[in-house]
Amino acid sequence: MNDHYLKKLDRVTAILTQLQSKSVVRAQDLAEKFDVSIRTIYRDVKTLENAGIPIIGEAGNGYSLMDGYKLPPVMFTKEEVLSFITAEKLMQKFSHQSLGNHYQTAMEKVRSVLRHSDKNLIQNIEKQIDVFNFHTQPGDSLKNVIPIILESIEEKTQLNIEYQTVDSRVTIRIIETVGVFFEFNFWYIMAYCTLRNDFRQFRIDRILKISKTQTPFLQEYGQINDYRKRSNENKVIARLLVDKKIMAHLVNSKRYYGLIQEEETPQGVELTFETEWINDGFPRWVVTFADYATILEPESLRTRLNELLLKMTERHQ
Structure with a gap:
């Protein structure tokens, strides 16, 4: 052949x-x-x-x-079987707990159709692979929230949620979910909020109660990435000039805080960020290496950093 x-x-x-x-x-x-x-x-x-x-x-x-037509079990290559093991380890660490049991039963069905040699391969290799999570997992108050969210997307019906904001206020929202995404170690909903008449992101671990309604969506929605790009319009550009000697300590955190560009200059490393945490999270992070950094823009970041440093000085005098 x-x-x-x-x-x-x-x-x-x-x-x-x-x-x-x-x-x-x-x-x-x-x-x-x-x-x-x-x-x-x-x-x-x-x-x-x-x-x-x-x-x-x-x-x-x-x-x-043709509906109802059944085929014999699919045969997997060794490389595909090894990829299942790796994917399963990643899912154990990064999947939302409301999806964990469903994924586990799905993997059991996949394993059931594997050849005997492939089952032995999994048994021998799976203990040699692990994923170490840098961040602790948030403790969600609800255990079955993502399946409910996905059902509402499929059925195109509104959700009623009780939501706790970052400042601990509790509000009731009626939302139309566009999709869910994982970012910075948290699961989020991208949805149209009928209270704000605009698109909003909701962190899933801050949902205290959730229920489906029979009310259909008020409009049609596109793909989630279309609305993620729109939400990025609310982010602020921040630029720092950082001493090269401290860069090794920022390897993980700089991307967490929205790094979009990095350029070496004779004066140091110029870092450009896109962040929505310009008033709190971002300046508090900069405090940790402020003696090795110069704020290039925006001026509001420099002002906020000085406020934090002043409060720290007063508290510890």
């Missing part, structure tokens, strides 16, 4: 996997994924149909498997 037919066999098998994992698969998407022409995808789909696979659809509309 020559190389051309081996590549076709691999591609046809991969297309079958795509059909198993998605409700509708477009020929154009498959062509881009496998870097071939759309005409080649048409021929590959015809090959599957000739092999007895019941594919519904046609060129231009997308393809899907």
Whole structure:
């Protein structure tokens, strides 16, 4: 069997996997994924149909498997099995606890279809991989919050939440959830808030109560990244000139606080940040290495830093 037919066999098998994992698969998407022409995808789909696979659809509309059609368990490569182990370790550390049990049962189903040799591989390797989390996990008051949020997105119905703000005030909000995301060790909701008539981010561990309503969304929403970019418009640009000798101590924290650019100069390292914590979190971080840093902008950051230093001096005199 020559190389051309081996590549076709691999591609046809991969297309079958795509059909198993998605409700509708477009020929154009498959062509881009496998870097071939759309005409080649048409021929590959015809090959599957000739092999007895019941594919519904046609060129231009997308393809899907006939509902109820069952295929034998998928066989995984050794590299794919190893990737499952690594992914499982990451999920154990960084997934929200409301997703943990669901992911665990899903992985048990995946393991159940593995070959005996692959099960032994997992057993031998999984104890050799670990992920050390730099930050402690927040203690959420609700245990099943993300599944409820995702259900509201799928059903396009509003959520009623009782939310505790950063200054410990509790408010009641009706929100329409666009999506959820993980950033700086916390899970967040990006949602349209009917109280503010605008888009807001809500930290999930600050939700005290949550319930679904029967009220449909007032509008259609796009992808979450569209609204994340919009929320970044509220961030402030801050620039620092930092002594090179202290940079090794800022390796992790500088990205946590929104580093977007780093440039070495004869005077030191110029760091540019994009932050929404310009009045509190960011200046308090700068205090920790203020003797090695010069604030280039904004002036309000310099003023706030001086206020903090003055309070510290008065408290410890």
